[in-house]
Amino acid sequence: MVDIRDEDEAGNLKEMIRWFLFKLVIALVLETEWAESSKSKCNPTKAEATCKECINLGPGCAWCKTVNFTKAGEPNSARCDSEQLLKNRGCKETDIIKPENVMKVDLNRPLGSQGKIVTQIKPQKIQLVLRRGSPQKIEVKFKRAEGYPVDLYYLMDLSYSMKDDLEKVKKLGGQLLKALTSVTKSIRIGFGSFVDKTVLPFVNTHKEKMKNPCPDKNEECQPPFDFRHVLKLTNDSKLFTREVGKQYISGNLDPPEAGLDAMMQAAVCGEQIGWRNVTRLLVYTSDDGFHFAGDGKLGAILTPNDGKCHLNKEGFYENNTKYDYPSVAELAAKLAENNIQPIFAVTSQIKPIYEELSKMIPKSAVGELKEDSSNVVQLIKDAYNNLSSKVIIKHNTLPEGVRISYISNCNDEGSVSDKEGVCLDVKINQEISFTVTITADKCLSKTASFEIKPLGFTENLEISLKTECNCECDDKPHASEHCNNHGAVKCGICSCDQDWFGKFCECDLGKRSTQELDAACRRDNGSTTCSNQGDCICGACICHTNPNKKIYGKYCECDDQNCERNLGKLCAGHGRCNCGKCECDAGFDGTACECAQAFKQCQQNKGSNICSGRGNCTCNQCMCNAGYQPPYCKFCPGCPSPCPAYVPCIECLGFQSGPFEKNCSASCTNIKHKVVDELKEQNICKEKDSKSCWMNFVMEELEGVANYHVTILKKTECPPPTNVIAIVAGGVAGVLLVGLVILLIWKLLIELYDRREYRKFEKEKAKAKWNQGDNPLFQQATTVTVNPNFKED
Template structure:
């Protein structure tokens, strides 16, 4: 048993059909004249019978579409059933294993699929982590001034790095690049002297600031690495964040320059500070978004760094995944939280704590590589529109399902793991499409070439068929007529009547369906479909004997027949569903009265009254308006021979019977004015029937006494005069009192004045006196 299981793992590639159970799929084309193509595209459970005489007279072509199980029951032979299934062909399936640069870790490598719409296809994919898989490592270092001590340590790392990784793989190459920041304010000091030497100490040897520089192509020579890195010197910038994402983007997309091989690719990123990302370039007036392309010049410098903004994290993650590069962030403890969050957004990345002098970088890289290699993540590239994919991961620690990726952790060297990949085409593709499924961080992949099968292959003959009156060809059991013939069997000549006329003759009106979707229009005449459950009939197949009201679960209560939606009741039964016996005792107030007072119909021995009238006998109408104002002219002409209807009173008021009485004392009497403005008093009682009244009219009208105009006018004039006189007297009194008050006040003020009769109260002495010194009074 164990040997068999191991054999299965070695040659694992099982193609599942994913065929749905057809008996569980309901096939119902929306059009009566459905085609085979429309049928199979309803879903994987739908099949088509192409047998010539499969449909009966009046049956639509849609009857050919059903599940395989039902078609077999209807005696459709197996050779006549069109039911396309998925096809999977393995184009490349090289065995796992190998050595050196020819290691194969995933199988199969190429599969061609032809899928039916909606029918899932399962593929078993096997991955085996190989021992000694080749590795390319690119060391990307921050050369801002704060990394001065670290650079001295890295200059001595070449041999140590190669020796450490050779314990994992024999094929190892290492390269080197560095970064600082964009060479514009406010990222670096653009003063002429600072652009030559950005370090604080002018006497210290510093190289000019730069964004990213590729220093050393990938090589397996430790001495070359140490020599080239040893030539590097520190640089500097102004703000703490660096151009790390810029450098990673160029290292990822400039594969031809750097020399990446088709092997495991590691990018070791060392820094002691954060990073700039998309949008920060606006601070330096850099507005053009990063284009994700290589811009290295002959000297290895990123020469367009002042033209393009920093990349976004999502854009960088996409480019890293696209180029199978796994980043390892070796950063100091103070900024580890920042890079741990960054790592969550970049698949297949790791973060390690770097000592202040980078002394532990070798062990850190080795540990990170082992962690990355032991986690296998299977993902797909961009899928064609309408294609869906899901994964089942069969790992040592259990089975998991995911719609986006397959993942297994702690995978040991030479351990095989399986993934069940399910691919479903949810719509028909216009052409062959392809996409890749690959383990992240590895350059190997499984290529999927996908097509959809949305057409029927019925192997029809190309010549005219007698089945179609030699006026058409048979396509999947249906006649495809020539241009001059129409009809199910090409039996109609459209020149006698146009196709539109024939079609219109099978419609009740412009908005209805042809033959009510329950028949075939044959040369302008509806031939109704046969149905074992109901009889379909009518000029336009609009009627059947089942679409009627039911009572207690019985059609027409079992007391009638259904005729085109209406119950025709047997004698002695009534009601919309023939649910009542014919009787009307409860619909009459007495034997002499009319049924439902003539204002309704008796249904099931109960009155169904006209609007406003109330059961049980439809006599009262609480919501109806009073008839008194309506018939006021009839009352006047019948009772007093006056008014507008005087000349034709009998003709206009034939629905009213009247009698005259001396005095009316009953309640609910009507009181309306006649043409002479006198009050008429009368009582109206409605008889059985509609608008039939018996009226009693009081003989004498009540006319109002006319007013005394002379008295009203004289009294009014006198009143106005008296009011005016009173107002005048009051005004005179108030004025007199005011004048007297002011006079007394004047007399009082006058008595207080004490003037000398010789003095003029208006005279005042001069305020200035002038003396002439030469004048002598003597």
């Protein structure tokens, strides 16, 4: 009886063995592919490569500087290979040039507090020397310190709708300091306010409204302004309350405000605001949206925001009508540059707008502000805790050709990013780390520097970077016998003196230029020197030696291996390869000598030509010339008729006239002919001779190329002679007839026109009223004058 469990265990064991063998095969294949790919990457395109060109191909490439390392005929590029392959070929380990990355830590203070100095990131300064393409890993550690100092600048919207909120803010000083003292012992607060740009259509520029923008004239409002810095950062809560208490509301026309203008000035005016080198918070309160870049055009403000400080002595943003609002991207860059973390305390109606804005500004938070700002203290405290627990490390502008990636080691998986490292919910005194990988993909012309820093903190890691793209070989500068005393050895190869060149400086430039000598080693302008298979020595190609193939030719363009194969054999084993073509042994044919010579199936009859003389017999099959069809290349359906091309020959052979009359037999040797009284064939050609007479003939193609038998009809068909007199007379009569017809038509048109005009005249005459001799406009006088003094006595 068989135990089922034993069968299951045996099956599992077989499956495990099969899986192990599969994994082993995959690993071997991958290792082989990796080795081959590594080797291929270390093949310089130039035969006369240098050590510098070699090491810049990639981090896996090394150079052997041993003087006699290359064999006769081998190019200098053979010195470039992987380190292991160079050792296998006999290069001494001490002669292998393979630069490695160098990292030097200049400053590495421990994390934590040392007196007044608080360190949250380590190391602080590093010098890197990188080989092109070789990545360098740096372990960056961060520890969130307890009681880290905080500067908080309160930025408030003073448009008319924030009237109720201002009364709450006036009492904030002591509450804010008390609330934030629980998380830090060093806290300073400041205050600023904003409304909008002081031009139409943002504010009412009427003279009275510029003095008091309140809707009610009996209510007092301060004149409109863009941004005003009121109180420098201070730890005096009473001073904060006193200065903020002096503020009163203002007003503008449109709902959006100049909030981004105010944030920009608060960020870049560090001296006026009083920012310390500590955690910097910017609290922004508003109940409406904001203007951004481009909106200034509505007020004819076209100059883009310059991102600079423009506060006057009174703290007002004096150039607000000159510069446009900043863009969100520009503001985000300035906030990050100055390590400022914004907290947007806004009402519920506009909270979604500021949530979208927060996505574009790193290390920012959004909180919902009650209608009267009564919860602002708790909101700020919660936002600060959320911002502080989220650690983001990021780099500033990198040198061209340098890339960086981050692995955040704050969870089990470790997130990977090319932009930044992020850790969430970091507790106070919790140490976290980031693996930063830096790679230089190109050689830098000079030492470059950049920073990696945690956003919202003033500490950073300064990195000084340069690349190693040259070989240090410790060569002697004087002439060497190895270079025929006309050059010095540099990294194993000869660096020749002026006017000397060659692998061992054996060639004198003389009167020929290097361009001429180089051109002598090329087949044409588009080809490479010595076909990349030899060295150009003094204007002549010396072909490389290769145990696997023979390289030859004036330009080393030929070898005995690059020919067609059949069944895996070069030239089917029945010929030899000569410069890309197979030369077959006797009795064999074909491009790869794959066919035994046989012509039986290439002949229509026993005595006929092979392939009718219009093709080649390959592998006992006709390969016909263009247009002709197998099996015997007799017919060419698509070929044009030969009749028009042989008209001069037909005329001279059949009628002893035409352009070939004097040398007909010499000009028409490929044509056999006969003249007949009647043609019975169907495919009769009909062409005109030199006298415009029609010739009738039949052409039959014979074997071979352009061989014909022609049967010619004895009589030609000539058209009757032209009657010149009749043609001239007919032409003159025709012209006269046409002229007469045109004249008659013209006369008819004139007559019709005259008749129509006469009828019109008669009609108008009938309407006239002058035939009575009276003027219809004349009226008899009707006025009677009476003398009042006349009494008829």
